[in-house]
Amino acid sequence: MSQETTTTSQKEDFEPFIQIKDDYNFWYGSAQVLFDLNLNIPKKQVTAFIGPSGCGKSTLLRSINRMNDLIEGIVHKGDITIGGQSIYDPALEVISLRKRIGMVFQKYNPFPKSIYENIVFSLRIAGRNRRSELDEVVERSLRGAALWDEVKDRLHESALSMSGGQMQRLCIARAIANSPEVLLMDEPCSALDPIATGKVEELIHELKKEYTIVIVTHNMQQAARVSDRTAFFYLGKLIEYDITDTIFMNPKNDQTEAYVSGRFG
Amino acid sequence: MPEPHAYSKSIRPKGEALVWFTGMGLGVGILLIAGLLAVILKNGLSMFWPDTIYQVELVEGATAGPTNGKDFAGAIALERYKRLQEEGVRLTREFQFFTGNKDAYGQMYHFVDSDQILRDASGKPRFTPADGILQLERIEFGDALGYPVAIDLADGSSITEPDALRSTLFETIEASNERLKAYTKIERQQIGRINSRMESIRLEQRALRDELGAAAAESSDRMQKLTAQREALQLKYNDLAAEARALRDRRAEDSVRLRLPSGEERRIGFDNITQAHFPNEMSLPDKVGFFFRQIWRFVSEDPREANTEGGIFPAIFGTFVMTLLMSIAVMPFGVVAAIYLREYASQGVIVRAVRISVNNLAGVPSIVYGVFGLGFFVYVLGGSIDELFFSKRLPTATFGTGGILWASLTLALMTVPVVIVATEEALSAVPRGMREAALACGASKWQTIQRIVLPASAPGILTGLILAMARGAGEVAPLMLVGVVKLAPTLPLDGAFPFFHLDRKFMHLGFHIYDLAFQSPDSDAAKPMVFATTLLLIVLVIVLNLSAITLRNHLRRKYKGDTF
Numbered sequence: 038m039s040q041e042t043t044t045t046s047q048k049e050d051f052e053p054f055i056q057i058k059d060d061y062n063f064w065y066g067s068a069q070v071l072f073d074l075n076l077n078i079p080k081k082q083v084t085a086f087i088g089p090s091g092c093g094k095s096t097l098l099r100s101i102n103r104m105n106d107l108i109e110g111i112v113h114k115g116d117i118t119i120g121g122q123s124i125y126d127p128a129l130e131v132i133s134l135r136k137r138i139g140m141v142f143q144k145y146n147p148f149p150k151s152i153y154e155n156i157v158f159s160l161r162i163a164g165r166n167r168r169s170e171l172d173e174v175v176e177r178s179l180r181g182a183a184l185w186d187e188v189k190d191r192l193h194e195s196a197l198s199m200s201g202g203q204m205q206r207l208c209i210a211r212a213i214a215n216s217p218e219v220l221l222m223d224e225p226c227s228a229l230d231p232i233a234t235g236k237v238e239e240l241i242h243e244l245k246k247e248y249t250i251v252i253v254t255h256n257m258q259q260a261a262r263v264s265d266r267t268a269f270f271y272l273g274k275l276i277e278y279d280i281t282d283t284i285f286m287n288p289k290n291d292q293t294e295a296y297v298s299g300r301f302g
Numbered sequence: 303m304p305e306p307h308a309y310s311k312s313i314r315p316k317g318e319a320l321v322w323f324t325g326m327g328l329g330v331g332i333l334l335i336a337g338l339l340a341v342i343l344k345n346g347l348s349m350f351w352p353d354t355i356y357q358v359e360l361v362e363g364a365t366a367g368p369t370n371g372k373d374f375a376g377a378i379a380l381e382r383y384k385r386l387q388e389e390g391v392r393l394t395r396e397f398q399f400f401t402g403n404k405d406a407y408g409q410m411y412h413f414v415d416s417d418q419i420l421r422d423a424s425g426k427p428r429f430t431p432a433d434g435i436l437q438l439e440r441i442e443f444g445d446a447l448g449y450p451v452a453i454d455l456a457d458g459s460s461i462t463e464p465d466a467l468r469s470t471l472f473e474t475i476e477a478s479n480e481r482l483k484a485y486t487k488i489e490r491q492q493i494g495r496i497n498s499r500m501e502s503i504r505l506e507q508r509a510l511r512d513e514l515g516a517a518a519a520e521s522s523d524r525m526q527k528l529t530a531q532r533e534a535l536q537l538k539y540n541d542l543a544a545e546a547r548a549l550r551d552r553r554a555e556d557s558v559r560l561r562l563p564s565g566e567e568r569r570i571g572f573d574n575i576t577q578a579h580f581p582n583e584m585s586l587p588d589k590v591g592f593f594f595r596q597i598w599r600f601v602s603e604d605p606r607e608a609n610t611e612g613g614i615f616p617a618i619f620g621t622f623v624m625t626l627l628m629s630i631a632v633m634p635f636g637v638v639a640a641i642y643l644r645e646y647a648s649q650g651v652i653v654r655a656v657r658i659s660v661n662n663l664a665g666v667p668s669i670v671y672g673v674f675g676l677g678f679f680v681y682v683l684g685g686s687i688d689e690l691f692f693s694k695r696l697p698t699a700t701f702g703t704g705g706i707l708w709a710s711l712t713l714a715l716m717t718v719p720v721v722i723v724a725t726e727e728a729l730s731a732v733p734r735g736m737r738e739a740a741l742a743c744g745a746s747k748w749q750t751i752q753r754i755v756l757p758a759s760a761p762g763i764l765t766g767l768i769l770a771m772a773r774g775a776g777e778v779a780p781l782m783l784v785g786v787v788k789l790a791p792t793l794p795l796d797g798a799f800p801f802f803h804l805d806r807k808f809m810h811l812g813f814h815i816y817d818l819a820f821q822s823p824d825s826d827a828a829k830p831m832v833f834a835t836t837l838l839l840i841v842l843v844i845v846l847n848l849s850a851i852t853l854r855n856h857l858r859r860k861y862k863g864d865t866f
Binding site: 096104107109132135136138140141144147158160162163211212298 | 408733735736737738740741742744745749753754757758846860
């Protein structure tokens, strides 16, 4: 059935890192939100999920690090693997899974702590408290999030004293502090102004050298600018998945074309 | 055809009547609170102000006054109209005078009808300020009012010359108070230490007798050593007691002779005098200084004369310590329970039932908690602790009787619903994004709660504590069952090991108010004390709350941000 609705390029010339497979289905209680998904996400590239509101793209993203587990009454069918390992493997603890996956949320959500403590949070909860290691991680993460020069003199001030764009980049720095393999971004720029958005997009370009990035966005220009591959979802189904340029210039599916050209959505 | 503006016929926009109504509700509330505070402030503070003393002359054949018709002196405490039933209904004025001299007059306050008082030319009752009248604050019998005649000193000399008399009076009081301090120190500290050592020797001897049998114990080395120690302590005690007695007796050797306003002369020993002032000769700055000195004495001294005189320091201290202990007990309880209810328990019928029950617990009458505290904490818990750890002292109960620990725990139990409800609300107000951020970083649920959720909800939890403290500090009924007393000889915190005596009974401002108002022999004399104590209780609750609010605002500032 999925073969009938999903249009994908015939040859995938990459080694898949994240695989959504076995006709992945997902229900909130009795409401099904994802239907028969099969999707391969390449390593160290940016993959964008686009689609109109309620199409299930955020649900899929949050399935990858099992954030949906917090909601009662969820059911899934099918499997997701990261580097070949199933995230539903009973031997795998959710906590250790999440340590391999950084996540950046729609609304920046720094902890009410200092900038420094925000970044080292994931290390501290793992019991890594050695000062020299923490200092090193803070500098590396802040440099990685292009924030070091702006905040290096006030690392111990409250994170809540920063601007919105800075806070979101701090959240990115926090997400990469633990050197994860995957970085999930759930509409990371929707609460930011255009200048801050530009900075975050530049950052994504830099980050993909190190991390496999999956980004959910409502903004099609953004998807076109930052991603290597794009998946278009509609009503819980994967409609088309291909190289970004193909999706935007030469979509094979009519619905995709209608959506990317702004005729619906 | 309907009129085009039919809907706007009324002059006022719709709803304005309701605005007035709500405003009125608030107004009435504020008026009531302001009125209550004003009454308490006025009555409470007037106790410390030195009033002018008037000489009052009574008409021929009058029967009123402290000594049946004789002239007297006093301060006007109250002036009011009263209804006379004879010859129809007639209104007349009456005055209440503070006359002091309880030893001579039986009471300190006396009501006098205005028509019993000699009038001046204009027909008003004649009050002339009493020249040179002296007011003496005494340890027993309340204040004395009178004209100083002479001071008889221990060396046999008498001073009658007015200026010398005054300076000698103040010097002698000072010297006498120094002696008082000295022997109180001996009695409280040195003798107290000896007593506690003797008590531990006694307990050890008793244990020896129980262990070895009476005859064997008497002849054992240890017993003889203990007896010797005890005798040495007894000797030391005798010396100290003699020293204290000498100081005490020395105070009684000086005395002042007063001519009471009603004529007779009285001798008052300096052992009975704590302070003296000439109320009619004080300038305004003098009076202000005296006022603040009196307030300080009120909050720092021990009570005397069945609590109707002296200060209320033990009650302030007891209330403060009890409220702190209660807060320490209630916080972990309430917060832990709320965390389980909100974060871990699956939100079903049972949790909802538990939540409703917790809310209803807040409405259970406090006396019920008192009965529970007495039955469970005092008899069951306290009784068991005595059996286990203090069996040597039995049948004297240590923890098996009311005490500050049990009172605090009882109040903690009473206020725990408040803390649970407030904490639950604070926990649920922590934004979901913040929890998700922590979980996405790989934190476990407990780590998320401990490191992110709890700190962020601390201000809300403190609000719960503030409410709990306000309720706990003002509570009286349950305390009467679990450890509050009219007069506690020792504070729950002092220099004797183990310094913090959780088993001790204590005094409490709320109970003190009840005791003064309804249990004291001279209710007129106690009335100002009631108001002053009420004022202090309110001030104490405000201070405790303000400190908690300051802490909360500090936390709020710390955690304030876009995400809240």
